[in-house]
Amino acid sequence: MHQRTRRALAALAVVPVLAGVAACSSSGDAPESSGSGDEEVTISIMGKPAATNTAAVELFERQVAAFEEANPNITIEASDVPWDAKTFTTRLAGGSAPTLLRVPLTEPPALIERGQVADIADVAAELESFDDLNPRVMQFLEDDGAVYGIPEKSYAFGLVYNRDLFEQAGLDPDSPPETWEEVREYAKQISDATGKTGFGEITTNNSGGWHLTGYGYTFGGRVIEQNSDGTWAAAFNDDASRDVMELWKAMRWEDDSLGDNVLGKQEDLVAEFTAGNVGMWVSAPPDVYPNYIAAGGDPAAFGAGPMPQGGADATLAGATVLMVSGTATEAEKRAAVKWIEWRALRPNYDLEVAAETAKASAADGLPVGVPVAPIFSQEAYDAYRDAIAEYVNVPVENFAPYVASLEAFEYVPEPAVASQEIYAALDPVVQAVLTDPDADIDALLDDAEARVNQILAQYAS
């Protein structure tokens, strides 16, 4: 073939492969240090509600306008694009990463490890309410005196269930299952009686590993442990994980109560659950509820129960966290923390603001009063609940079993290092049990242990 053709084809082969990764190949500039006076500053922030949720957007825009009026030197550029590792890294490479990141609690360990978020300890310490933040949540965000984020809301794993399907299956919707054996019984009863999926499970985009971790905690298991020399090792190749996987295997292949579509992520399950096709599943009920309502779910059919237990009385804890980009200047950092105080903290401890915000939200038709694991002390949370009581429009009693469990369980954090990589390594294990009736659980755990140890070899503390 002609020489030129060959070159053209070689170029064709190379360009698409390299171009994608090259987009993030330039290193950003080190953050500039600048004064902390009242200079003009513009910050880009995440956390604007989705455009489809017009009521929430209106409330948000009113809050931005009020904030800018109170802080005339600060301009807010808000984005409704949710957290996405892909866009974040690309924008970081391009120098346009948002100043304020709003991320799930799975992200901070990796962001802190990679130095991509700023230490805001000095600015946060000036906040009136900082010392009242719940230490159960802050333990994930503080490290040797450094503070890397402030929680917007927190949660713990619990059981989300459909009260209507419970009734149709002859179960009491006010008494959700508390142990895994009960979950198995209830799931079979639901799928036998209604033909729907008794218990929904998610297995892709790292959600399989995330659930295996969370379920393992309820049997007393842990995913990784730190050796005395600071190195990390896989700790999940034990009875706790085996119990979880045996349970999955039995429910999938003996009881046929997990449904036949087991290759999906959380968003898929929320859609199925909202449509009334799933009896129960594990997630963070306060996080699921707004999406469930926005998608047209029936408030009365939503139930939230305690995280089912295998004997350890423990649950995986999570939160939505606000962090400041590592590339932010001092002035941007200060402005971002001021905004965090304004939007996320004040409505929780300033009772007047809490009532005003609740009133506005209720008027806009947004859910008010979803019970959560408090980000402040229990006393502060109780006062907050009293202040918003008259505007609550969520069937709080449907959350009662979940709320009652929050004080009873130990909160166990996600793996301290390489959480996403570990979850990615565990996804195939969960998928294997749910898609292959002959899956060898011991061999799967052995393989995954070797894989995770290989990942952890890169992380010494």
Next chain:
Amino acid sequence: MTLSPERLSGTAPGRAAQTADRPRTVRRGGARRRAAGAALVFLAPTLLIFGYFAWWPIAQSAVLAFQQTNLVDPAEWVGWRNFEVLFADPLLPRAALNTLWFTALSLAIGLPVPLLCAVLMSELRRGGTLARILAYLPVVIPPVVSVLLWKVFFSPGETGVVNSLLAAIGLGPLPWLQSPELAMPSLVIVATWSGAGTAILIYLAALTGVSTELYEAAELDGASVWQRILHITLPQMRGVILVLLLLQIIGAIQVFTEPYVMTDGGPANATVTVLLMIYRYAFLFGNYGVATALSLLLAIVLVIVSAIYLRLTRSWSTR
């Protein structure tokens, strides 16, 4: 296999060069140099743009394969460590084998299907335009949309679209994407469906170049439709088939959208491909160095595959 229009249009200069007569070299030093200088002036903007947007990132990413960066602090040189991490990853052989399996399947399905469709469509006496529109329609649908559509089609229960069709002939239901064995062939079906239209159009265009006298002569000799296809059509289209085959190999090795959207590499790693690994290293684990190292390796493999292929087929295509 997926053939994007960009990739296909890239073959145009090559094919033109292949068929055009070579100009004879004439010794006219000064005039030639002046002409070359003028050409360079006209070419300069294009070369600069191409160099900046295409080759500079490539060079940068080759450098990044030997660095570690968090995109905040300056990058740090780590030598061969990214490659060591990569080769210690037990998923790499699995991903490489899966990618080869996908490529083999897409050649087995994706090469003959469009060719057969094009040849049959060219034999149609009526409805040819409608057939072309129908064949090209899937290419117009955005890839993610068509992939999500197929995800619904492949729903594993008895009510799934594909399973309902199978039930009509007494088969199934099959677990499709939920089965480690069936997941990869399912992805190949989707990729073929969404990419075949472009290949069909190119084959049809090539078919118009086949001399009608050959067919007339064959018909006079009493050749059947299949004999005409076998002895005239296919040999005449050899050049196009070979180029499309190479593009298909290159495209299939870089498969990403289907496993990313439909299976996320599952179930149990059955559809993890090399590109999916690159994506995970870069965007999920934030390890850009290892991701670029793997990209670089993949690019080298593709260049070698192309070179070997072109050397092997040179004698056929220029015959």
